[in-house]
Amino acid sequence: MMIDPETIDSLLGTRIRVEREQRGWSLSELSQRSGVSRAQINKVERGESSPTASLLGRLSGAFGLTVSALLARAEAARPGRLVRAGEHPRWQDPATGYVRNQIAPGPGSDFPLDLVRVDMPVGASVSYPASAFAFIRQVVIVLDGELTFTEGDVAHDLYAGDSIELGAPTDCTFRNKGGKACSYLVAVVRP
CATH class of the missing domain: 1.10.260.40 (lambda repressor-like DNA-binding domains)
Known part of the structure; x- marks a missing residue:
């Protein structure tokens, strides 16, 4: 939705x-x-x-x-444990056009794990500061397409089926340099 x-x-x-x-x-x-x-x-x-x-x-x-x-x-309009297909909160970045789809948990939940699907258009790039990663652990799994994930000065080229566990907090960039849209899943564990 x-x-x-x-x-x-x-x-x-x-x-x-x-x-x-x-x-x-x-x-x-x-x-x-x-x-x-x-x-x-x-x-x-x-x-x-x-x-x-x-x-x-x-x-x-x-x-x-x-x-x-x-x-x-x-x-957080509808707290609850069950979220039906098509009811997952979605947000589109106005700068890049990428779409963030909160798969689980549902709005208002305090469950310490987030599963987020991101659909990134060709050529899109999103950067986050180290402070966004300072208090969480994340794994990124590429579902389709190509994703270049840069942690500080280290770039990782990821393809469908590849996954990466984020390291120590550092500035990061997610970039789709491929020829088609890229989809990836982010699993975030909060303390």
């Missing part, structure tokens, strides 16, 4: 403001912790700007959350 872009922008903006206020942080403090400009955070919080995957990675890292957890908190 793809959430209407305007609706998800509003939900994300509200959730980011709530996370910031729960910590007692000003816009300036969140800006300093995340490396995102105060003006950009303000636009996102007001729902006037669609956050990119990279921006969400930087904000979620500052909060000590995964991108999945931040999106799930924004989408």
